[in-house]
Amino acid sequence: MAIERILIIRLSSIGDIVLTTPIIRQVRMRFPTAQIDFLTRANFVELLRYNPYLSQVYAVEEFQPKKYDLCIDLQNSRRSRWLRRKSATQIAQYRKENWKKFLLVKFKWNLLSDAVPVALRYLEACRAFGIEDDGKGCDIFLSDAERHMAAQALKPKTTLAVCYGAKHFTKRFPIEKTAAVLNALLAKHDVQILLLGGKDDAALGEKLRSMLSPASLVHDFSGKCSLLETAALLERADAVFTNDTGLMHIAAAFQKPIVVVFGSSVKEFGFLPFRAPYQLLECKGLKCRPCSHIGRARCPEKHFKCMQELDTHAVLQAVVSALHVRPFTPASV
Template identity: 40%
Template sequence: MKILIIRFSSIGDIVLTTPVIRCLKQQIDGAEIHYLTKKSFASILDSNPYVDKLHLLSGTLSTTIKELEAENFDYIIDLHNNLRTRLIKLQLDVKARSFDKLNLKKFLLVNFKVNILPVKHIVDRYLDTVAFLDVKNDGQGLDYFFSGQHELESLLPDTHQKYIGLVIGAQHATKRLPVHKLIEICKTLSQPVVLLGGKEDAARGEEIRQGSPHNVFNGCGKYSLEQSAVLVKNAQQIISHDTGLMHIAAAFDKPIISVWGNTVPEFGMYPYKVSRHQMLEVKGLKCRPCSKIGYEKCPLGHFKCMNEQRTDSITIIDRSDN
């Protein structure tokens, strides 16, 4: 049986589909698993042993569709479910199942604060999409695989070989703590801290480093995604916003402190199947959630969901296994 899974973006969302990949491959005899994603996210999946062939969305959609037509798939599992994936399914004319994004229920929560969302993680809802194939959740959590060996000593200075990873980035500003709050966190920690984020976070990272004690190393923009994942795996614990590196940390069952701003855990994207997790959020705000994704600035201007975070409530999770 040849199966195509589709999820175009982003880092965290793709990592959250890895149990579907694994369960399909392991539970269906002779299953051949293909995966379609954007070229920029190829590194997340190109070392996954459960993916037989990776297809990359590049050039025109029609070119990608022609490539896929040659494969003669038996099923399409659409875990993105947008206009482009609908066009792909229409053109391929293959039996398909699509992930229910629950957009109406999310709309009610965001706009009217009426929560009728299921109390169910998005991974379990992804797996519901393939239940018709008699595939069940194996309970093994998320996967992340490396393409090669990476030595921690080559990535960090000697002073930061045992550290806490602080993920300062997120796609939208309303999902990120302000710089002064991130500095507060660094000041509460006695352990060395490694700041993690992309090139777009480098300037904020430097501001945090300069405003913090001597134990902060700014790694933002210095590493590839795979190298950042290595640093996540080797951290004693991770403090992160609702973002992709948080889900990579969950794949390694790291102790995680997740920080929530305009989004809420009720959307079902909190760290999946981790044994140690502390959640930070400002309860009781009538404006929250203000979006299912995020904004470039607080729509009301006060940004209470992050400005009122109690950074002094952060606790060091047990690290006996590190």
């Protein structure tokens, strides 16, 4: 049976959807003339709006199932399984291996030691249909409008983007430690700081900005930009200092040097920056890590050592290395 109509499903969230972009590209290379549609939640449609490999991007809230020759289900949830049964007879499905994550979190039995990136696990779901790895990373496509906005918002200067937020507390580097790293950077290096996050991060971003000096070198865009406008700002950054969050994967799509802090996260889950330069900072050897495969609202051990014991000087050195900046040269007398 010829495959002429394909539906790819990934309903959430930012990072997971960005990690589907290699498979979108690879499916297009395998089926160059096919109708290739993508189904996601309405608030994430924007991420794929300008992707040239897709024919149409649908919001699941308004989607009426239609007939496809192949459905690639990269969500594999109860809802996506219902949608794929309604849409196609040939199905490729992503295997989440949640039982392995459970064993690692609950009993620290590590059956994920190979740490296969999620983007490659998406690919494994599709190999039966002749879809192959092209060796490239993730994609984000912007319009001229987003790039113009970012160009107007920033002065030409060495720029560090800081993605200080995360949905779950145990994935967030403490704001006081973040401020200590950034103030040390600003004291010795000629850089500007971009604070990036969504509307839910805005209050924390305002608090962080109030802790930094000089204020003229700190630009807080938290909650003030669309997803693609935020992506355009990341594109203009020289390096990115980030928690384990969706914006990290957008930065990776632009091949930005990334300094990422892992608290409750571990590399075995497969969510490190995909095929992009990065430095990972984590507190190794803690018996309580990982405490969750998605993150928690509080530290179950009540000590939060995975973040509190990370050395701010080591974080600073990693950021400086990523930026390739030198200290100020004192003016001659």
